[in-house]
Amino acid sequence: MKPLSLLLACFLLTACQDYETAKLSDIPPDVKESVRAAVDNQHRPGVVIGLLTPNGTYFYSYGVTLAGGEDVLSEHSQFAIGSLTKLFTAEMLEVLERKGVVTQQTSVSEIWSTVNDKSDTRLIHLASHTAALPRDLPQEAVAENSVDKLLNELLRNTSLPADYSYSSVGMAILGVSLAKASDSSLKDELTKEVITPLQLAGTGYEPNENIIAARHQTTTPIESSADTPEVAYGAGGLYSTAKDLMSFLKNEMKQSEHLGWKHYQNQSFEAFYHGGDGNGHQAFIAFRPDNGVGVVLLSNSSSDDELQNIALHLIDPGMDLPTFEHRPHQQLTAEALSLYVGSYRLKEDDNSNQINLSLANNRLIYHEFTPEGKTVRKTPLYAIDSKTFELADVPVTISFEDAENKPEATLSFGEQAFTMVRVD
Incomplete structure (x- = not known):
């Protein structure tokens, strides 16, 4: 999404x-x-x-x-x-505050006495995403369902409140902290x-x-x-x-x-x-x-x-409603996408920009350079089908002809079409 x-x-x-x-x-x-x-x-x-x-x-x-x-x-x-x-987690904080179980200024170390939190993290910092914590949950904490490994994310020394930075880690810590403070499960x-x-x-x-x-x-x-x-x-x-x-x-x-x-x-x-x-x-x-x-x-x-x-x-009714006239994007496997990873040039122009396609977060990334190495554009590619992709931010479509042996592709922009030749 x-x-x-x-x-x-x-x-x-x-x-x-x-x-x-x-x-x-x-x-x-x-x-x-x-x-x-x-x-x-x-x-x-x-x-x-x-x-x-x-x-x-x-x-x-x-x-x-x-x-x-x-x-x-x-x-x-x-x-x-x-x-x-x-x-819902933030709403529970407000309810428990009204009941006197915690306050927004309750520190995490008051609830977890063994946590070494030099930043003096308060519950309000967690709820407002100002606790200077990572966005994504640590894999070990999720895989092992480990509260201790989740709380290890508090081992940093930062002045709070920090700038807003959306954090699933912070909200997960808020959840386990509210559960412990109320002597219950979340x-x-x-x-x-x-x-x-x-x-x-x-x-x-x-x-x-x-x-x-x-x-x-x-x-x-x-x-x-x-x-x-x-x-x-x-x-x-x-x-x-x-x-x-x-x-x-x-x-x-x-x-x-x-x-x-x-x-x-x-x-x-x-x-x-x-x-x-x-x-x-x-x-x-x-x-x-x-x-x-x-x-x-x-x-x-x-x-x-x-x-x-x-x-x-x-x-805001000033925003246009979407029409969904274009074909829907597909989620392809990393194995399918890896066939297209490589460096390309436009066949019609020997001195053209270089186009690198790489794989990140299970999506192809389009990275275009000038002959001097200056970045022109770097943006994700969205799959329309197994061989057709479109750039995320401009109306450019790339259609591959063959996924084997250095595939060629057609790059289309409006009524113009160019041939992308793989060079690596």
């Missing part, structure tokens, strides 16, 4: 205007049309969207729970919500303090086989396990429904503080938002305090496209 850091750029590309969404009493027809296109054009099996306005709560669902199946999605269908779990404490009071019957750390939607990459089912170890429960692992997330959103919009949420503000309005990738599921949630508009978006596929922009359009 698209990195959520692109959200601000998306907002900045839109015109500032007063929002008419607050006057709606249903999800607009053009939004429904965009949702249908996201499914009918084979980008995913289905989508559920929820809209909250001062007039009420509205849902629209389109598609099926499993590609090729007949069971339709609804606001009661369950999805892995990935990093939206962090919002699962039990979250159920007691957040899920049960808000009556979120479809939310929990175990999927409900009666309502769970299958996971997909585009429209290909994912068979691998989606289990999250308990040590990471503060950062991810929850399952939920559009109906439950809307209830959670309503509760959040009543509060004066929004811990854990990402924040956007321009001269016209502010918005709070968060996204999540549930390894084959996609989730997004956002709201505007000024006009009482909120939105929830769920899909049973993780795809690199503009699905998120449907929700953003309801937050």
Whole structure:
């Protein structure tokens, strides 16, 4: 899915205007049309969207729970919500603070007396992503479900609060710390303090086989396990429904503080938002305090496209709705992608720039140099099929003819076409 850091750029590309969404009493027809296109054009099996306005709560669902199946999605269908779990962890901090169990200024070393934390990390630093901790969880801590190896990430000496830096490590430490402070497990404490009071019957750390939607990459089912170890429960692992997330959103919009949420503000309005990738599921949630508009978006596929922009359009209608006219991106294996790794030049020009294709994070990276070695462009390539790729940030397509023995490719830009010849 698209990195959520692109959200601000998306907002900045839109015109500032007063929002008419607050006057709606249903999800607009053009939004429904965009949702249908996201499914009918084979980008995913289905989508559920929820809209909250001062007039009420509205849902629209389109598609099926499993590609090729007949069971339709609804606001009661369950999805892995990935990093939206962090919002529930932050909410639990606020609840436990109101009950006097902890405060935002409680230090981690007060809870974990054996931790050598020279940075004097407070719970608020973890909840606000200002604890100067890594983004990704340490592999050993996840593989061994080890709290000790998670807490080892605190062994740094930094003045806090640091600059904002999104961290799954910080939220996971917040989760285990709140559980220890309340002498409980995070699962039990979250159920007691957040899920049960808000009556979120479809939310929990175990999927409900009666309502769970299958996971997909585009429209290909994912068979691998989606289990999250308990040590990471503060950062991810929850399952939920559009109906439950809307209830959670309503509760959040009543509060004066929004811990854990990402924040956007321009001269016209502010918005709070968060996204999540549930390894084959996609989730997004956002709201505007000024006009009482909120939105929830769920899909049973993780795809690199503009699905998120449907929700953003309801937050700021100045943003165009996506059409999904292009072919959906595919996730190829590293083995399939490795066939194309190498250096290329354009056949039509002996003095042309050099193009290097490398492999990083299971994706091809396009890196173009001038003959003098100066970088012209470096960007990911997205797979349309097993031999066709497009650049992430410009309308350039690369189509390979043969994956064996130094393949040639056609590089297309508008009506122009060039032959890429492998030279290494």
